[in-house]
Amino acid sequence: MEKKNLDWSNIGFSYMTTDKRYVANYKDGQWGPGELTSDSTVVLNECAGILQYCQECFEGLKAYTTADGSIVTFRPDLNAERMMDSAAWLEMPPFPKERFLEAVDQVVKANAAWVPPYGSGATLYLRPYMFASGPVIGVKPATEYQFRLFVTPVGPYFKGGAKPLTLCVSDFDRAAPHGSGHIKAGLNYAMSLHASVLAHEAGYDENLFPDSATRTYVEETGGANFLFITKDHEVVTPQSGSILPSITRRSLVYVAEHYLGLKVTQRPVKLSELSEFAECGLCGTAAVISPVGKIVDHGKEICFASGMDEMGEITRKLYDTLTGIQMGTVEAPKGWIRKIV
Ligand SMILES: *Cc1c(COP(=O)(O)O)cnc(C)c1O
Numbered sequence: 001m002e003k004k005n006l007d008w009s010n011i012g013f014s015y016m017t018t019d020k021r022y023v024a025n026y027k028d029g030q031w032g033p034g035e036l037t038s039d040s041t042v043v044l045n046e047c048a049g050i051l052q053y054c055q056e057c058f059e060g061l062k063a064y065t066t067a068d069g070s071i072v073t074f075r076p077d078l079n080a081e082r083m084m085d086s087a088a089w090l091e092m093p094p095f096p097k098e099r100f101l102e103a104v105d106q107v108v109k110a111n112a113a114w115v116p117p118y119g120s121g122a123t124l125y126l127r128p129y130m131f132a133s134g135p136v137i138g139v140k141p142a143t144e145y146q147f148r149l150f151v152t153p154v155g156p157y158f159k160g161g162a163k164p165l166t167l168c169v170s171d172f173d174r175a176a177p178h179g180s181g182h183i184k185a186g187l188n189y190a191m192s193l194h195a196s197v198l199a200h201e202a203g204y205d206e207n208l209f210p211d212s213a214t215r216t217y218v219e220e221t222g223g224a225n226f227l228f229i230t231k232d233h234e235v236v237t238p239q240s241g242s243i244l245p246s247i248t249r250r251s252l253v254y255v256a257e258h259y260l261g262l263k264v265t266q267r268p269v270k271l272s273e274l275s276e277f278a279e280c281g282l283c284g285t286a287a288v289i290s291p292v293g294k295i296v297d298h299g300k301e302i303c304f305a306s307g308m309d310e311m312g313e314i315t316r317k318l319y320d321t322l323t324g325i326q327m328g329t330v331e332a333p334k335g336w337i338r339k340i341v
Contacts, residue, residue, distance in 0.1 A: 001112050001113055002113060002172075003113055003114075003117060003152075004113050004114055005104045006116075006153065008116045008117060008120035008121075008122040008153070008155070009114075009120055009121055009122065009155065009156060009159075010030065010155060011122055011153055011154065011155040012100075012154070012155045013125075013154045013155060013157070013286070014152075014154075016152045016153060017109060017152075017251075018110050018111045018114045018150065018151050018152060018153075019038065019113070019114070020036045020037065020038060020107060020109050020110035020111055021036070021037060021040065021148060021149060021150035021151070022034060022036055022037075022103040022106055022147075022148065022149040022150075022279060023035060023037055023146065023147070023148050024095070024099070024103070024146070024147045024148075025133070025144070025145070025147075026093050026144060026145040026146070027134075027143075027144050027145070027148050030295045031095065031096070031099070031147070033146070034099065034103065036106055036107065036110050040150070040300055041299060042146070042148070043229050044133060044205065045133070045134070045135045046135075047135035047136065047137055047260075047285070048131075048132060048133050048134065048135060048136075048142070049131070049132025049133070049134060049135070049141070049142035049318065050131035050132045050133070051068040051131075052137070053136065053139060054185075054186065054187045054190070055090055055091070055092060055131060055132035055141065055142060056090075056129065056130070056131040056132070056185060056186045056187070056304050057083060057086035057087055057090055057092065057129065057130060057183060057184055057185045057186070058082045058083075058086075058127065058128065058130075058184055058186060059079040059080075059082065059126075059127070059128040059129070059131035059187070060079075060126070060127060060184075060186060060285050060286070061073060061074065061075075061076055061079045061104075061125075061126045061128075061247075061285055062074060062123045062125055062126060062154075062285060062326075063108045063115055063123065063124040063126060063151070063340065064115075064118075064123050064124075064187045064326050064327055064328075065115055065117055065118040065331060066118060066327055066328030067118055067259040067324055067327060067328045067329050067330075068328060069118065070167045070328070070340075070341060071108060071112060071115050071339075071340045071341040072328070072337045072338060072339050072340060073104055073126070073337075073338045073340060074251075074325075074326050074336065074337065074338075075247055075251065075336050075338075076100070076101055076104050076337075076338055077097065077101065077335070077338075078247045078250075079100070079128065079247065080095075080097040080101060081097060081265075082184060082206065082245065082247070083095065083100065083128060083130070083184070084096075084097065084184035085183065086184050086185055087130060089180065089182075089183045090141075090183070090185060091141035092130060092132065092141065092145055092191075093145060095128075095130060095147045096175050097106035100128065101338070102338075103128065103147075103149045104126060104128070104149065104338075105338075105340050107149050107150070107151055107341060108124065108126070108151065108340045108341075109128070109341060111124070111151050112341055114151060114152075114153050115153070116153050118327065120156070121156030122153055122154060122155045122156055123153070123154060124151050124152075124153050124154075124286075125150070125151065125152050125153070125154045125286075126149060126150075126151050127149065127150055127152070128147070128149040129147075129148055129149075129243065130145055130146060130147040130148070131145065131146060132144070132145055133146040133272050147221070151338075152205060154286075157286055157287040157290075158287065158290075161310070162287075162291055162310070162311050162319075163291075163308075163309075164291040164292060164293030164294070164304075164307070164308050164309070164310070164311070165205040165206060165282070165290055165291065165292050165293065165294075166203075166205055166292075166293065166295075166296065166307070166308075167204060167205060167207065167208045167221065167292055167294070167295045167296070168199055168204040168208065168295070168296045168297075169207075169208050169210060169271065169295065169296070169297040169298065170195050170199065170207035170210070171195075172192075172194070172195040172207070172209070172219070173209070173232075174188065174191075174192060174195075174212070174219065174222050174242075175188065175209075175219070175242035176197040176212050176213060176242070177211070177213050177214065177241065177242060178241070179242060181219070181240075181241070181242030181243060181244065182241060182330075183244070184242060184243060184244055185208070188222070188244075189222070189223075192207075192222040192223075192243070195209075195222075196205050196222070198237070204296070206221045206223070206282070207221055207222060207226075208221060208226075208267060208295055209221065209222055210271055211240060211242070212242070215271075216270055216271055217237045217238065217240065217268050217269060217270055217271065218269045218270070218271060218274070219238060219240050219242060219255065220238070220243050220244065221241055221282055222272060223284060223286075224246065224282035224283055224284035224286075224287075224290070224295035225237065225238075225243060225244070225249040225282070225283045225284070226238050226269070226280065226281070226282065226283075226302060227249060227280070227281045227282075227283050227289065227318075228269065228274075228277040228279065228280050228281075229278050229279035229280075229281075229312060229314045229315065230276070230277055230278060231276075231277075231278045231305075233262055233263075233314055234262065234263045234264070234265060235252075235253065235256045235262050235263070235264040235265070235314070236264075236265050236266075236267065236269060236277070237249060237253060237264070237265075237266050237269075238266075238267075238268065238269040239266045239267050239268055239269075239301065240268065246283050246284055247285070248283040248284050248285055248288060248289075248322075251322060251325075251336070252283055252289065252318050252322055253266070254333065255312075255321045255322050255325070256318060256320055258333070259330075260314075260317055260318070260321065262314070271297060274295055274297075274302045275302045276289050278303060278304060278306065278312065278314075279291070279293040279304055279305070279306045279311075279312030279313075279314055279315050280295070280304050280306075280312075281311075281312075281315045281318075281319075288319055288322055288323055288326075289309070289311070289315055289318060289319045289322075291306065291312060291315050292304065293306065293307060293308040293310040294308065325337075
């Protein structure tokens with residue numbers, strides 16, 4: 001198999017049409033067989049539930065070329081399960097886990113030429129998603145759905161080293177206490193765009209969304225979970241029912257405990273205690289961990305001891321260990337790596 005002729009280290013993070021994607025349709029109360037297709041377009045009825053009432057959820061994961069030349073994915077079973085949870089919450093028929101895993105294998109295999117080579121820093125991003133394809137005009141769940149999975153190669157997230165980010169505490173709410181914050185759905189992103197554009201215009205990299213009820217606790221950024229390190233090297237992650245359960249964060253917590261021997265606590269984290277932490281990072285599939293150097297809370301600057309030049313010491317260890325597991329240079333816990341080719 002010959003790789004596509006791309007400048008792998010410089011492809012950035014944008015959509016590229018690849019060779020094959022997977023499609024399955026839900027109709028008459030069941031999921032149809034599903035197949036790979038070369039057609040990258042979706043044709044929908046004008047009244048499709050996704051277009052009118054936003055019934056949609058998605059996932060994001062990556063395929064990597066490991067040091068020994070294999071192509072693998074990282075914990076895709078957790079993406080499958082999380083997507084089933086998201087779908088159920090949106091009154092959509094969950095796409096079965098085994099079929100999700102098969103779709104991942106099929107699409108990655110069919111696009112093996114698009115999987116960036118080991119050492120390039122680039123990876124293959126997988127985007128599974130499902131939406132209401134059947135028409136609905138009265139507000140209710142649709143009766144027809146489509147599951148799709150496409151892939152696109154993405155460049156190294158940190159070109160020329162990880163620069164710490166500056167965040168601002170947002171005046172907008174991301175998720176209500178008993179709302180949709182814990183599911184991975186496009187609707188949570190649509191309403192975050194305004195806050196995100198304003199933050200960027202004001203010179204910030206991301207928003208920190210506090211809890212909507214009291215605005216005193218740290219939730220997440222709307223695309224990544226927080227991870228803090230105390231001065232005594234304890235790992236702290238915020239607890240809340242409206243945070244999306246990041247697979248990267250859960251994996252880093254395991255790495256902290258079982259590989260680095262660190263104490264980990266998951267608990268509500270107050271905005272007022274941020275200045276007591278030594279390091280701060282954002283966890284998600286795209287970057288694994290992005291270091292945060294500064295958080296601005298309405299004019300008050302909270303600067304982490306790790307500074308604005310590089311990742312903190314513990315953040316770096318967590319990052320190196322987890323990316324080592326993904327790239328096959330550090331032994332993985334049982335069941336974390338799914339070999340495809
Ligand atoms: C996807 C996502 C994350 C990160 O989750 P990972 O499984 O680590 O990629 C965090 N927050 C939100 C809102 C998300 O949608």
